[in-house]
Amino acid sequence: xxxxxxxxxxxxxxxxxxxxxxxxxxxxxxxxxxxxxxxxxxxxxxxxxxxxxxxxxxxxxxxxxxxxxxxxxxxxxxxxxxxxxxxxxxxxxxxxxxxxxxxxxxxxxxxxxxxxxxxxxxxxxxxxxxxxxxxxxxxxxxxxxxxxxxxxxxxxxxxxxxxxxxxxxxxxxxxxxxxxxxxxxxxxxxx
Amino acid sequence: xxxxxxxxxxxxxxxxxxxxxxxxxxxxxxxxxxxxxxxxxxxxxxxxxxxxxxxxxxxxxxxxxxxxxxxxxxxxxxxxxxxxxxxxxxxxxxxxxxxxxxxxxxxxxxxxxxxxxxxxxxxxxxxxxxxxxxxxxxxxxxxxxxxxxxxxxxxxxxxxxxxxxxxxxxxxxxxxxxxxxxxxxxxxxxx
Numbered sequence: 559x560x561x562x563x564x565x566x567x568x569x570x571x572x573x574x575x576x577x578x579x580x581x582x583x584x585x586x587x588x589x590x591x592x593x594x595x596x597x598x599x600x601x602x603x604x605x606x607x608x609x610x611x612x613x614x615x616x617x618x619x620x621x622x623x624x625x626x627x628x629x630x631x632x633x634x635x636x637x638x639x640x641x642x643x644x645x646x647x648x649x650x651x652x653x654x655x656x657x658x659x660x661x662x663x664x665x666x667x668x669x670x671x672x673x674x675x676x677x678x679x680x681x682x683x684x685x686x687x688x689x690x691x692x693x694x695x696x697x698x699x700x701x702x703x704x705x706x707x708x709x710x711x712x713x714x715x716x717x718x719x720x721x722x723x724x725x726x727x728x729x730x731x732x733x734x735x736x737x738x739x740x741x742x743x744x745x746x747x748x749x
Numbered sequence: 750x751x752x753x754x755x756x757x758x759x760x761x762x763x764x765x766x767x768x769x770x771x772x773x774x775x776x777x778x779x780x781x782x783x784x785x786x787x788x789x790x791x792x793x794x795x796x797x798x799x800x801x802x803x804x805x806x807x808x809x810x811x812x813x814x815x816x817x818x819x820x821x822x823x824x825x826x827x828x829x830x831x832x833x834x835x836x837x838x839x840x841x842x843x844x845x846x847x848x849x850x851x852x853x854x855x856x857x858x859x860x861x862x863x864x865x866x867x868x869x870x871x872x873x874x875x876x877x878x879x880x881x882x883x884x885x886x887x888x889x890x891x892x893x894x895x896x897x898x899x900x901x902x903x904x905x906x907x908x909x910x911x912x913x914x915x916x917x918x919x920x921x922x923x924x925x926x927x928x929x930x931x932x933x934x935x936x937x938x939x940x
Contacts, residue, residue, distance in 0.1 A: 587862040588825045590818040617807035621825065624812040627781040634779045634812065671778045 559733035585618035597626035600709040623681040639663040650700040654693035672701035680708040688719020750924035776809035788817035791900040814872040830854040841891040845884035863892035871899040879910020
């Protein structure tokens with residue numbers, strides 16, 4: 559998606575060779591006009607796939623998921639990060655390792671909101687090692703629901719998550735795939 | 750807002766006399782068609798006030814804030830709850846007591862995203878004792894920006910936050926104001 563790549567080039571801040579800050583428009587300040595174009599693009603890519611629900615994870619996936627859901631006319635469910643060791647019986651839960659924060663979270667969704675007949679599109683802002691996405695897919699499988707695929711804004715294609723999940727048969731659509739980046743040379747996208 | 754009140758009566762779950770769970774449509778599963786009507790209603794109430802930015806707090810305010818921002822054609826900034834004691838110099842920070850979780854959070858916003866010329870509408874899902882809203886107003890004041898007001902989905906009007914903030918001169922617009930509630934008698938709204 560050229561508009562998103564341009565915006566990353568313009569407003570993304572690279573730290574070292576693997577941290578990309580997109581706080582200015584994606585995950586702290588959020589450019590809603592851009593989100594509208596992103597949602598429309600996800601609709602183009604997953605149109606006709608029978609998506610009836612969008613699943614994301616708090617916090618930075620929520621905005622993009624909600625704007626995208628307007629195009630699919632479906633509800634959004636967001637998985638919650640829980641630091642309590644008490645997981646109640648009425649939730650599906652999985653463990654997700656955050657490499658950014660060096661922590662492992664329990665990630666939970668109420669059983670009331672995922673059903674076997676659901677066809678679910680997962681939306682998130684970033685894909686790097688794939689831990690969050692794997693966790694969300696796991697929650698969907700626990701519910702006996704169908705993973706339609708994942709719509710990702712920015713994939714760090716130099717990290718293994720995307721290819722690993724594609725090899726497992728998941729459809730992963732990333733709007734901007736970063737091949738490499740550095741403070742000196744900037745960002746190179748795939749293709 | 751009659752549509753929201755109806756939905757609370759239909760799908761809200763009351764626990765005791767002061768907990769209202771609206772997980773089914775507002776803050777775990779999110780009904781985006783309803784959010785569209787909520788955003789439109791906030792536009793009606795704050796139209797012509799020069800709002801150029803919306804501020805909310807993670808996680809459950811983000812979806813409503815983003816859908817509302819489509820009507821105002823402005824960006825959203827969400828304040829982050831931080832549990833680390835390291836507050837960096839490039840953020841505004843304040844402390845917010847969560848009565849639900851019995852914790853005090855540091856709540857932060859990057860200085861880059863709040864400016865003295867901003868006219869800011871705060872959006873959140875709930876208003877009860879007013880601690881979150883007070884914290885967000887504090888962040889706005891630290892930036893020297895203007896608080897236009899707050900758009901709240903559900904106000905527990907039997908708790909003191911709303912009236913306290915109104916007495917301080919803030920414009921607080923709540924779409925559903927709960928006068929009282931109990932498992933036996935259900936919910937009574939203000940007017």
